[in-house]
Amino acid sequence: MDSSKQQNLHDGVVLLFTNWWALRTAVEQGWGGHESEAKAQWFMDTIADYLITDGHKLEVDDIAAVVEDIMNEEFKVLLEDNSGYEMAKSLFSLCKECASGDFTRVENLRRQFPNTRLPSQTAVESDDENDVGEDADAEIKSEDSDIKNEPGTDDAMDVDHAATAEPEPPRGPIVDEDGFTLVAKKGKGRRR
Numbered sequence: 001m002d003s004s005k006q007q008n009l010h011d012g013v014v015l016l017f018t019n020w021w022a023l024r025t026a027v028e029q030g031w032g033g034h035e036s037e038a039k040a041q042w043f044m045d046t047i048a049d050y051l052i053t054d055g056h057k058l059e060v061d062d063i064a065a066v067v068e069d070i071m072n073e074e075f076k077v078l079l080e081d082n083s084g085y086e087m088a089k090s091l092f093s094l095c096k097e098c099a100s101g102d103f104t105r106v107e108n109l110r111r112q113f114p115n116t117r118l119p120s121q122t123a124v125e126s127d128d129e130n131d132v133g134e135d136a137d138a139e140i141k142s143e144d145s146d147i148k149n150e151p152g153t154d155d156a157m158d159v160d161h162a163a164t165a166e167p168e169p170p171r172g173p174i175v176d177e178d179g180f181t182l183v184a185k186k187g188k189g190r191r192r
Helices: 003-018 021-028 033-057 060-075 083-099 104-112 136-144
Strands: none
Touching (some): 003 021, 003 033, 003 083, 033 060, 033 083
16 A cells, blocks of 8 residues: 555544544543543554555454454443444445545545544643643542532532431331341441
8 A cells, every 4th residue: 555545544544533432532531541642542543554554354343343442441441332343344444445546535534524633631731731740639620610619509618518418317227028127338428
Protein backbone atom coordinates (compact mmCIF):
# COMPACT_ATOMS: atom_id res chain seq x y z
CA MET A 1 0.00 0.00 0.00
CA ASP A 2 1.53 3.34 -1.03
CA SER A 3 1.89 6.29 1.37
CA SER A 4 -1.20 8.11 0.06
CA LYS A 5 -3.38 5.07 0.66
CA GLN A 6 -1.82 4.53 4.09
CA GLN A 7 -2.37 8.15 5.12
CA ASN A 8 -6.00 8.12 3.97
CA LEU A 9 -6.64 4.83 5.74
CA HIS A 10 -5.06 6.16 8.94
CA ASP A 11 -7.11 9.36 8.72
CA GLY A 12 -10.29 7.37 8.14
CA VAL A 13 -9.60 5.12 11.13
CA VAL A 14 -9.02 8.16 13.36
CA LEU A 15 -12.19 9.83 12.10
CA LEU A 16 -14.28 6.72 12.72
CA PHE A 17 -12.89 6.13 16.20
CA THR A 18 -12.96 9.73 17.42
CA ASN A 19 -16.67 9.85 16.61
CA TRP A 20 -17.55 6.44 18.03
CA TRP A 21 -19.62 6.89 21.18
CA ALA A 22 -18.00 3.98 23.03
CA LEU A 23 -14.45 5.34 22.76
CA ARG A 24 -15.55 8.95 23.32
CA THR A 25 -17.39 7.99 26.51
CA ALA A 26 -14.48 5.87 27.74
CA VAL A 27 -12.11 8.83 27.32
CA GLU A 28 -14.51 11.43 28.75
CA GLN A 29 -15.18 9.32 31.83
CA GLY A 30 -11.56 8.25 32.27
CA TRP A 31 -12.31 4.56 32.12
CA GLY A 32 -8.78 3.93 30.90
CA GLY A 33 -7.34 5.65 33.94
CA HIS A 34 -5.45 8.91 33.94
CA GLU A 35 -3.93 8.04 30.57
CA SER A 36 -7.24 7.49 28.75
CA GLU A 37 -6.46 9.98 25.98
CA ALA A 38 -3.03 8.47 25.34
CA LYS A 39 -4.54 4.97 25.32
CA ALA A 40 -7.18 6.07 22.82
CA GLN A 41 -4.53 7.54 20.53
CA TRP A 42 -2.47 4.36 20.81
CA PHE A 43 -5.62 2.31 20.09
CA MET A 44 -6.39 4.25 16.90
CA ASP A 45 -2.78 4.10 15.70
CA THR A 46 -2.58 0.37 16.47
CA ILE A 47 -5.74 -0.43 14.52
CA ALA A 48 -4.62 1.74 11.59
CA ASP A 49 -1.22 0.01 11.50
CA TYR A 50 -2.92 -3.38 11.81
CA LEU A 51 -5.11 -2.61 8.80
CA ILE A 52 -2.22 -1.16 6.79
CA THR A 53 0.04 -4.18 7.33
CA ASP A 54 -2.46 -7.06 7.49
CA GLY A 55 -5.67 -5.62 6.03
CA HIS A 56 -5.43 -7.66 2.84
CA LYS A 57 -5.74 -10.92 4.78
CA LEU A 58 -8.20 -9.88 7.53
CA GLU A 59 -11.89 -10.59 7.93
CA VAL A 60 -14.47 -8.54 9.83
CA ASP A 61 -14.43 -11.02 12.73
CA ASP A 62 -10.64 -10.61 13.11
CA ILE A 63 -10.95 -6.83 13.34
CA ALA A 64 -13.94 -7.06 15.70
CA ALA A 65 -12.01 -9.35 18.04
CA VAL A 66 -9.10 -6.90 18.25
CA VAL A 67 -11.37 -3.85 18.74
CA GLU A 68 -13.40 -5.58 21.45
CA ASP A 69 -10.30 -6.94 23.21
CA ILE A 70 -8.60 -3.54 23.34
CA MET A 71 -11.76 -1.79 24.54
CA ASN A 72 -12.11 -4.40 27.29
CA GLU A 73 -8.45 -4.55 28.33
CA GLU A 74 -7.59 -0.86 28.14
CA PHE A 75 -10.90 0.82 29.01
CA LYS A 76 -12.79 -1.93 30.88
CA VAL A 77 -15.64 -1.63 28.36
CA LEU A 78 -17.54 -4.76 27.43
CA LEU A 79 -19.30 -4.06 24.12
CA GLU A 80 -22.47 -6.13 24.47
CA ASP A 81 -24.44 -4.00 22.00
CA ASN A 82 -22.63 -5.30 18.92
CA SER A 83 -21.06 -1.87 18.31
CA GLY A 84 -17.58 -3.41 18.20
CA TYR A 85 -18.65 -5.61 15.31
CA GLU A 86 -20.34 -2.68 13.56
CA MET A 87 -17.14 -0.63 13.94
CA ALA A 88 -15.15 -3.55 12.56
CA LYS A 89 -17.42 -3.71 9.49
CA SER A 90 -16.85 0.00 8.86
CA LEU A 91 -13.09 -0.41 9.31
CA PHE A 92 -13.03 -3.43 7.00
CA SER A 93 -14.89 -1.54 4.25
CA LEU A 94 -12.68 1.50 4.73
CA CYS A 95 -9.56 -0.67 4.42
CA LYS A 96 -10.74 -2.31 1.20
CA GLU A 97 -11.74 1.04 -0.33
CA CYS A 98 -8.44 2.74 0.55
CA ALA A 99 -6.44 -0.25 -0.72
CA SER A 100 -8.17 0.13 -4.09
CA GLY A 101 -7.50 3.89 -4.16
CA ASP A 102 -11.09 4.95 -3.43
CA PHE A 103 -10.95 7.73 -0.81
CA THR A 104 -14.59 8.83 -1.15
CA ARG A 105 -15.55 7.57 2.32
CA VAL A 106 -12.54 9.27 3.92
CA GLU A 107 -13.41 12.58 2.22
CA ASN A 108 -17.03 12.24 3.37
CA LEU A 109 -15.84 11.55 6.92
CA ARG A 110 -13.57 14.61 6.79
CA ARG A 111 -16.51 16.78 5.77
CA GLN A 112 -18.91 15.16 8.22
CA PHE A 113 -16.50 15.23 11.19
CA PRO A 114 -14.09 18.14 10.82
CA ASN A 115 -13.12 17.83 14.50
CA THR A 116 -10.95 14.73 14.77
CA ARG A 117 -10.09 15.21 18.43
CA LEU A 118 -11.36 13.03 21.22
CA PRO A 119 -12.95 14.84 24.14
CA SER A 120 -10.58 15.32 27.02
CA GLN A 121 -11.01 13.68 30.36
CA THR A 122 -12.91 15.71 32.90
CA ALA A 123 -10.16 17.11 35.09
CA VAL A 124 -8.79 20.33 36.49
CA GLU A 125 -6.40 21.78 33.94
CA SER A 126 -3.34 23.49 35.42
CA ASP A 127 -0.98 25.96 33.77
CA ASP A 128 1.57 23.17 33.57
CA GLU A 129 -0.01 20.42 31.50
CA ASN A 130 2.60 17.94 32.72
CA ASP A 131 1.67 18.48 36.38
CA VAL A 132 1.47 15.04 37.93
CA GLY A 133 0.10 16.26 41.26
CA GLU A 134 -3.56 16.16 40.26
CA ASP A 135 -5.62 13.67 42.21
CA ALA A 136 -9.12 12.23 42.20
CA ASP A 137 -10.40 15.03 44.45
CA ALA A 138 -9.36 17.62 41.87
CA GLU A 139 -11.25 15.73 39.20
CA ILE A 140 -14.37 15.59 41.35
CA LYS A 141 -14.12 19.30 42.14
CA SER A 142 -13.89 20.20 38.45
CA GLU A 143 -17.01 18.17 37.69
CA ASP A 144 -18.92 19.88 40.51
CA SER A 145 -17.64 23.40 39.78
CA ASP A 146 -20.68 24.22 37.65
CA ILE A 147 -23.05 23.49 40.54
CA LYS A 148 -24.01 26.50 42.66
CA ASN A 149 -24.42 25.93 46.37
CA GLU A 150 -27.94 27.12 47.03
CA PRO A 151 -29.72 26.92 50.36
CA GLY A 152 -31.84 23.81 50.62
CA THR A 153 -29.62 21.64 48.40
CA ASP A 154 -27.34 18.86 49.56
CA ASP A 155 -24.36 20.86 48.27
CA ALA A 156 -25.03 23.81 50.59
CA MET A 157 -22.47 24.28 53.33
CA ASP A 158 -23.23 23.91 57.02
CA VAL A 159 -26.18 21.60 56.53
CA ASP A 160 -26.77 19.33 59.50
CA HIS A 161 -28.41 16.28 57.91
CA ALA A 162 -28.99 14.61 61.27
CA ALA A 163 -31.03 17.57 62.50
CA THR A 164 -33.18 17.72 59.35
CA ALA A 165 -33.73 13.97 58.98
CA GLU A 166 -36.74 12.21 60.43
CA PRO A 167 -36.09 10.48 63.72
CA GLU A 168 -35.05 6.85 63.44
CA PRO A 169 -37.58 4.24 64.51
CA PRO A 170 -36.74 2.54 67.80
CA ARG A 171 -34.12 -0.14 67.49
CA GLY A 172 -34.87 -3.68 68.36
CA PRO A 173 -34.97 -7.10 66.74
CA ILE A 174 -37.01 -7.27 63.56
CA VAL A 175 -38.78 -10.58 63.12
CA ASP A 176 -40.11 -11.49 59.66
CA GLU A 177 -43.30 -13.45 58.95
CA ASP A 178 -41.47 -16.80 59.14
CA GLY A 179 -40.15 -16.09 62.63
CA PHE A 180 -36.58 -15.35 61.61
CA THR A 181 -34.79 -12.41 63.20
CA LEU A 182 -33.39 -9.97 60.65
CA VAL A 183 -29.82 -8.89 61.32
CA ALA A 184 -29.29 -5.35 60.03
CA LYS A 185 -25.85 -4.20 58.84
CA LYS A 186 -24.43 -1.08 60.36
CA GLY A 187 -24.40 1.64 57.73
CA LYS A 188 -22.12 4.67 57.61
CA GLY A 189 -24.54 6.90 59.48
CA ARG A 190 -25.53 4.29 62.07
CA ARG A 191 -22.29 3.89 64.02
CA ARG A 192 -22.62 4.70 67.68
